[in-house]
Amino acid sequence: MVGYQIKNIVFDIGNVLVRWSPLEIARLTFGSESKANEMAPRIFQCETWAELNEGKLTEKQAMQWYQTELGLSEQTVEMLFFYIKESLIPVYGTYDLLGKLKKSGYKIFALTDNVVEIVAFLKQRYDFWAAFEGAVVSAEVGCLKPSADIYNELLEQYQLVPNETVFLDDVLANVQGAQKAGIHSIQFLNIFQCEEELKSMGVKY
Known part of the structure; x- marks a missing residue:
């Protein structure tokens, strides 16, 4: 039994929602x-x-x-x-996961190292962006993961409690950066592993 309750799920974009190679x-x-x-x-x-x-x-x-x-x-x-x-094609299963989490009452956010023009393309091409309660984009705040500044920007801008928040990212250094900010984190490998780890944190959907 976990000693906290997750209320916020934060998605990286590249290699979590869309492929980046x-x-x-x-x-x-x-x-x-x-x-x-x-x-x-x-x-x-x-x-x-x-x-x-x-x-x-x-x-x-x-x-x-x-x-x-x-x-x-x-x-x-x-x-x-x-x-x-x-080449930014969908990653298997994560958009469905996002939808299920949102339907279950979790607040959904994005935290991404990304380019203004690429974000504009993603917003036009896919409908997942509209599901976010908010998003922190590196090009808009002037700093990159795993700098503490970008995690603090997420927490402060959207008034998130770190211990109620979990961050999904494919890069270990970015996961560790979030953990240093007090945010629960999962290194995303694939949808099946990610769902198992979310469930182990008490996330239900």
Whole structure:
């Protein structure tokens, strides 16, 4: 029997609600696996990508940087950003889980390292965003997980009690960051494992 009651469920977006695979995006863009292995870290692990996620750059500015600094053609960069968005396919089972939790009375939130233009795309493409009571997006608050600042922003903005809140994220460092803020957390591997862990926390739906 757990000694707390969960009232709030917070979802990460990438690899929890929609798939996020930089290597696959690079394969789709560049065609060959060797080129994808070379380019994926240069595109997605550089300061420019971080600044895009922090809201310091627009998508247009980042696209220009990739052309200038990485020597990519305008057409290649357009293809890259096309696949960045179009590869965001649903993760099996989690949208249904979100709906069941909401129907059962839990408050549902999002906490995501994400880009303004990608969030706009997700809102247009899928209807899950409308289910959130609120969302903290890195590009809107200027900080990234696992910084304490972004978890505190979530708690303060929506007046959440940490011990009544559980956060679902696929990245262990982000889970640990939430735990340091006093938030119960689950490292999301798949829908079946996630549901078992939620039930062990006393979440019922």
